Amino acid sequence: MSSPHVPSVTIGVSLKMYFGHHQTLNWCRRIAAIAERHPAVTGGLVETFVLPSFPALVPAAGLLAGTGVRVGAQDLSAEEPGAFTGEVSGAQLREIGCGYAEVGHAERRRLFHEDETVVAAKTAAALRHGLTPVLCVGEPERADAGRAAERCAAEVESALAAAGRAGVLGPVIVAYEPQWAIGAPEPASPEHIRAVCTALSTRLAERAELAGSRVVYGGSAGPGLLTRLGPEVGGLFLGRFAHDPGAFEAILDEAAALHGTTVAGVA
Numbered sequence: 001m002s003s004p005h006v007p008s009v010t011i012g013v014s015l016k017m018y019f020g021h022h023q024t025l026n027w028c029r030r031i032a033a034i035a036e037r038h039p040a041v042t043g044g045l046v047e048t049f050v051l052p053s054f055p056a057l058v059p060a061a062g063l064l065a066g067t068g069v070r071v072g073a074q075d076l077s078a079e080e081p082g083a084f085t086g087e088v089s090g091a092q093l094r095e096i097g098c099g100y101a102e103v104g105h106a107e108r109r110r111l112f113h114e115d116e117t118v119v120a121a122k123t124a125a126a127l128r129h130g131l132t133p134v135l136c137v138g139e140p141e142r143a144d145a146g147r148a149a150e151r152c153a154a155e156v157e158s159a160l161a162a163a164g165r166a167g168v169l170g171p172v173i174v175a176y177e178p179q180w181a182i183g184a185p186e187p188a189s190p191e192h193i194r195a196v197c198t199a200l201s202t203r204l205a206e207r208a209e210l211a212g213s214r215v216v217y218g219g220s221a222g223p224g225l226l227t228r229l230g231p232e233v234g235g236l237f238l239g240r241f242a243h244d245p246g247a248f249e250a251i252l253d254e255a256a257a258l259h260g261t262t263v264a265g266v267a
C-alpha cells in the first residue's frame, strides 16, 4: 500500500477578528480564484487553510470548496455538545466542513486566560473530532534559540498530554509563534526560526503517533520570508500580511520556487 501524499509546505492564514462578514467572503473569493489556478495548490505541493471567524465558516467553506484550500476555526470548546452557552463544539465544526482548529494562540492565552490545562483539553477535543489542531506555542520575550526551543517543546508536550491520555493523538500542526514577533513590524530572524522549528520537528518525529505532523512559523510572516527560511521549516501561519490576496499568491510562488522540483507542473 502506498503512503498518503504529504504536501511539502503548509500555508495557513488566520483572519483573527480583523474583517467584517462581507469583507471575509470577498477575501475568500479572491483566495479561491488564486488557488484554483496556482500550480503549487493544484499540484498538491502546498497544504493551505484559512481560519475565518465563526459566522463566516459555512459560507467560506462553500466558496473554497474544490479549490484545495480548507477552512478551520480559530477556537473550539473543550467540551462535548451540551449546556455551554456561547461555545462551539468540535463536533459541529467537523460537521460544517472544518479540517482544523486553532488552539493556544498567544492572544487567547493572554487575553482570555487560557492556561496549559485549557490548551490541552482543547487540543484533545480537536483530535477527538478529526480536526487537525493548529497548536500555537512561543516564548514571551526574546530568548536564544536553544531556550526558546526548550520552552516551546515543553508547551507542545503539555498541550498533547490530555490527548495522549485519551488515546486520540494524531498529526498536529505546531505553529511556532514567538509572542514578541506577533503584530510586530518584522518576523524573527530566519536563523532563529530555523533553529527552533528544526528542534520542534525533531521532537515530534520521535513519536510515532504524531507522524505527519508539521511545524510552521507565524509572527509577522509575509512575502519574502519562506525563501529565506529554506526547506527545513514546514511553512507559514500568516496574519496581517495575508490580508492582501496578492501576498498569499506571492507566498505560493515562493513555495513553488523552493520545493517545485518535487511536483510535476511546478517549475
Ligand SMILES: O=C[C@H](O)COP(=O)(O)O
Pocket (backbone or CB within 6 Å): 014, 177, 181, 182, 183, 184, 218, 219, 220, 221, 237, 238, 239, 240, 241
Ligand atoms: O495568527 C497569526 C499570528 O498571530 C501572526 O499574526 P501577524 O502576522 O499579524 O503578526
